[in-house]
């Protein structure tokens with residue numbers, strides 16, 4: 001289990017007793033971008049350096065309401081999460097949105113994903129929002145299991161889509 005004692009965003013030090021590793025959750029730096037590109041490519045099979053550079057430019061560093069956090073084990077990026085506060089979309093009062101989360105596949109099931117999610121929820125809470133949302137592909141059982149384990153449930157909003165290709 002993770003010890004969440006002494007938790008402070010940016011200087012949090014956690015001891016993961018399951019895999020016996022120390023890691024911290026910190027704000028992403030420009031140097032993290034290549035590792036984020038590689039981790040995303042490992043999951044999706046597609047390298048998107050321009051996309052991730054743009055995400056870093058918009059979410060990296062210290063920004064109010066935008067959070068790009070990484071799990072760092074002895075200087076190696078082992079996971080990341082990105083979220084932001086969005087307001088009044090579709091009539092919703094301000095709420096936190098998590099739109100990306102990934103953990104090094106060699107270190108999964110060790111609590112890193114939970115630590116990242118709790119860290120971004122803490123940041124949302126400090127901002128002042130009380131609701132956090134995300135979107136999960138219907139067939140992504142792994143990510144669904146993870147978010148369910150964090151207590152997330154079906155939302156009062158429903159996504160609709162249409163194919164507009166001619």
Ligand SMILES: CC(C)(COP(=O)(O)OP(=O)(O)OC[C@H]1O[C@@H](n2cnc3c(N)ncnc32)[C@H](O)[C@@H]1OP(=O)(O)O)[C@@H](O)C(=O)NCCC(=O)NCCS
Pocket residue numbers: 043099100101102103104107108109110111112113114115142143145146147149
């Ligand atoms: C989802 C993900 C971030 C979870 O990270 P993690 O560090 O392994 O998560 P944790 O160790 O904190 O797991 C917390 C809980 O999630 C659930 N969970 C995690 N992986 C699971 C799996 N493979 N099968 C079933 N449940 C799982 C479990 O309930 C687990 O609790 P437990 O260990 O007490 O059983 C990681 O698997 C990942 O990066 N997956 C691919 C990323 C991806 O597809 N991202 C795209 C969407 S943004």
